[in-house]
Structures are given as structure tokens and as C-alpha cells.
Amino acid sequence: MNTLKIIPMSEKDFAPFGDLIDFDRAYDYQINKGNCDRYNALATPEAIGTDARSVISLMRARPYTLPLTLTVMERHPYGSQAFIPLSKDPFLVVVAEDKDGAPANPKAFMTEPGQGVNYHRNTWHSMLTPIDTETDFLIVDRKGVEANVVEVSLDQPVVIG
Template structure:
């Protein structure tokens, strides 16, 4: 038996307690490159702590998932943040959890809108990269360095993630 988790539309307001939404809807850009480029400056701050910690950029190619989806595992990174910016306009699922008494608290699920990414602070429990519908590439900003920067948690009773029903 699964517990039900409803995935809501990702907005700056409903995601603020978990991290940053990366998109061009919020901050005012300023012109660079002779006015040919708009710069949306400092959308988030990357964290890279721990032994020999440094910030790196990578591309992840994620294989697609379909909803409803069973969530049985979340992970976190104690030494650094992770930012995920899709390189297409396709949606992806973001699952996050605050710290609870004995591990992650109840998860929250969000569906991104076109042009949105997220920045997850260090130590935030989150689901794995979850593109929806088709394979998808992501620009990922995270930490490299010494030390174990991955903790996993398996829920004793999984959650079933469903889409929010619009009226």
C-alpha cells in the first residue's frame, strides 16, 4: 500500500522553503553584450563545502519516468548544493523533504513549468532526477571533492506520486 503524494505546479512562492526556482520570470534582467543579451543575474548561490570542495558544472541525461510514480528513496548531499536546469522546455518532477525526527519528513512534489529549474541547498532531502515523458538533458551545478557527499534514505512505506487535479 502506497501513501499518496500530489505533485503541484512549481512556483517561487510554494518552493521557497526548499530552495530556489531558476527561471526568467522573477528577477529584472540587465543588458550586456552591447544590449544583445539580457542577464538574469545571481539566480541562486552554489554551495561547495567539505574537503577540497569545489563547484562544478555537468550535463546529466535523464531517462523518462511516468506518473503515477512510486517514491521509495530520497537522497541528500551534506557538502554541497545541486542546481538542475533543463536544456529543453519539457517538465520534470521535483521531490523534496525537510529533515524530520528520524530522517526525511513527508515529501512534497512539484512539476516544473517550461524554462524552470531548481537549486537545492546542501542537506535537503530530495528525489532523484525525474524527467517526464522523454529523455532530457540538464545543466547541473554541484560539488566535487573529497568525502562522501551522498546519503540515501529508503521509506518503509513508499509514496505514490500523482498529478494535481485542476478544477
């Protein structure tokens, strides 16, 4: 069984897999007569296929504890998928490169409080994984005719944390 070390989330390290959604940058401009700072276009939702569109949903995720054994990863061939916590609770993000249609070389990140992520279309990732605390999320993903999830069992489980 492989062991995967968790590293802090950074925009640079996560860029090959998706967009980091975060307030930790200068705002783009002010609106509402200067009473609101807008952090504009932090991620670009993708939605391809028949009758495809981006949708917004809410999700309440039950917590996991570390160490965690990862046995399954998934990807979405027709659209991106964004997870934005509605609290300051960090969550675990596990992503992997694609090698011949299967996840390879996984990386584990722990978000900073308030950070969210947008997985690029076709990026291998683990399940939504809050740690120790039930967490509510705003989700932006694709709805369309085609099934938009490919799930695979890992040949060898990975222990995280």
C-alpha cells in the first residue's frame, strides 16, 4: 500500500488539475458604491455535450478522519466541477495525472480555510473529503444528457495522512 503525504494547497501546485478559488489575492474591482470587493472570474466552468449547461447546487458532506485509505477516484469527461466551502473549514483534495486512462501519481492537498477548487474537465480526483467537520459546499458542475462520471477502483489503495 502506498502512503501519500498531504501538502498545503497553492495555486501553482494545483494549476495542472484545476483552479484555486480563494480570497487570498488582490480584488479585481469594487462594486456597490465601494462597499463590495469583487474577486472576478476565479474559475471557468466547462460544460460540453448534448444540452450541456453549468448548474449550481448545494451539498452537505460528512467528515472523514485521517489517516484515510483511498480506493476509488473519479473524473468528469464532459465538464469541470467546483467545490466551494460555505465555511472556513479546510478540506482534503486528492488529484492525479492521467496515464493511459487511469489515475497515476496522486497528490494530496489540504486547503487553507475558505479556499475552494474547480477541477478541470477530465481531472482524476477523490471524493469530496472534509476532515473532522461536517461541511456545506456550493457546487458548480455540468448537467446534460451524457453521463458525466467515470469511477475507477485503484489497483493499489493509497493511505493519506
